[in-house]
Amino acid sequence: MARKLYQFENSPFCQKVRIVMAEKNLIYETVEVPRTDKRELIQISGQEAVPVLVDNGKVIVDSTFISEYLEATYPEPRIYPQKEEDLGLALMIEDWADEVFCTTRRQAFFESLKPAGEINQKVLDEALRMLQIHFSVLDKFLTGKKFLVADEYSIADISVYVQIHRFKNSMKMEIPAEYKKVQAWFDRVEQRNKIRV
Ligand SMILES: N[C@@H](CCC(=O)N[C@@H](CS)C(=O)NCC(=O)O)C(=O)O
Numbered sequence: 001m002a003r004k005l006y007q008f009e010n011s012p013f014c015q016k017v018r019i020v021m022a023e024k025n026l027i028y029e030t031v032e033v034p035r036t037d038k039r040e041l042i043q044i045s046g047q048e049a050v051p052v053l054v055d056n057g058k059v060i061v062d063s064t065f066i067s068e069y070l071e072a073t074y075p076e077p078r079i080y081p082q083k084e085e086d087l088g089l090a091l092m093i094e095d096w097a098d099e100v101f102c103t104t105r106r107q108a109f110f111e112s113l114k115p116a117g118e119i120n121q122k123v124l125d126e127a128l129r130m131l132q133i134h135f136s137v138l139d140k141f142l143t144g145k146k147f148l149v150a151d152e153y154s155i156a157d158i159s160v161y162v163q164i165h166r167f168k169n170s171m172k173m174e175i176p177a178e179y180k181k182v183q184a185w186f187d188r189v190e191q192r193n194k195i196r197v
Contacts, residue, residue, distance in 0.1 A: 002055070002056050003026065003027065003028040003029065003053070003054070003055050003056070004028065004029050004030075004031055004053070004054045005017060005018065005021070005028050005029070005030050005031065005051060005052075005053055006031045006033050006040075006041050006044070006045070006050050006051065006052040006053075006054070007030055007031070007032060007033065007050050007051050008032070008033060008035070008050050009030075009032060010166070010169070010170075011050055011051070012102070012162035012163050012165065012166040013050070013051055013062075013063040013098070013162070014050055014051040014063070015162045015165065015166075015197065016051075016063045016067065016158055016159055016162045017051045017053065017063050017066050017067065017070075018030075018197055019158050019161075019162070019193055019196065019197055020066075020067050020070055020071075020079055020155070020158060021070065022193075022196035022197055023077060023079050023158075023196065024070060024074045024076075024077065024079070026070070026074060028053075033050055044059060045059055045061050047061060049061065049062070051063055051066060053066045053069070053070075055069070055073070063098070064094060064095075064098060067079070067094075067155055067158075071155075079153075079154055079155050079158065080154060080155055081149050081150050081152060081154055083150065086149050086150040089149050089156070090148070090149045090154050090155055090156040091155075093148055093149065093156035093159065093160065094155050094156055094159040096160075097156075097159035097160045097162075097163050098159060098163075100134070101134050101160070101163045101164075102163055104127055104130040104131050104134060105127075105131065105163060105166065105167050105170075105171075107123065107126075107127040107130075108124060108127035108128055108131060108171065109167075109170050109171055111123050111124040111127060112124060112171060131167070132176065135175060135176055135179045135182055136179065138160070138179070138182050139178075139179040139180075139181045139182045142181040142182060142184075142185050143181065145185075146185075146188065147185070147188075147189075148160065148185075153189070153192065157185075157189050158189075161186065161189045161190070161193065164182075164186055165190075
């Protein structure tokens with residue numbers, strides 16, 4: 001197979017790439033990287049993180065670079081907005097999801113994983129408070145919108161969706177009930193992704 005995705009199945013960044021490839025109707029093979037043996041991944045990509053895409057011999061590391069590469073190489077259907085100002089906003093939201101939301105989500109998750117006596121309650125409470133803020137910002141941002149940017153499904157929706165999906169699945173928590181616009185948007189995106197991922 002000419003296209004291989006090295007992944008951890010439940011990594012949100014790998015899910016992001018799978019959704020992008022599904023949107024573009026690309027056929028690929030997945031290689032589940034064993035967490036304790038990354039020799040093949042390191043040999044191929046020179047580093048230890050997934051996702052890594054190998055496409056016709058070209059090796060691309062990092063979900064953001066992979067998505068950009070896929071858009072440039074297989075432009076139709078588009079998953080990046082066309083207008084420059086919309087594109088800038090979508091890339092900013094992608095970055096917020098990958099770096100800001102993800103960091104808070106991981107902090108809350110890893111703290112909550114610890115045995116009861118070892119949990120640092122202050123760290124956990126702070127991460128949960130930050131998550132509330134992220135949901136609240138997102139809820140306001142979604143006012144009057146079907147999708148995050150220019151009323152078109154884009155890389156912005158995909159990037160935020162996978163982080164919330166991981167939040168729900170890893171922490172077994174729900175989107176706080178007061179953020180109805182986030183919930184409605186999430187359901188809309190989920191409906192679209194269900195048949196494709
Ligand atoms: N910025 C990177 C983040 C990738 C990342 O954090 N990958 C995690 C899995 S979710 C990883 O491979 N961590 C190394 C490990 O767990 O051994 C991207 O967008 O692809």
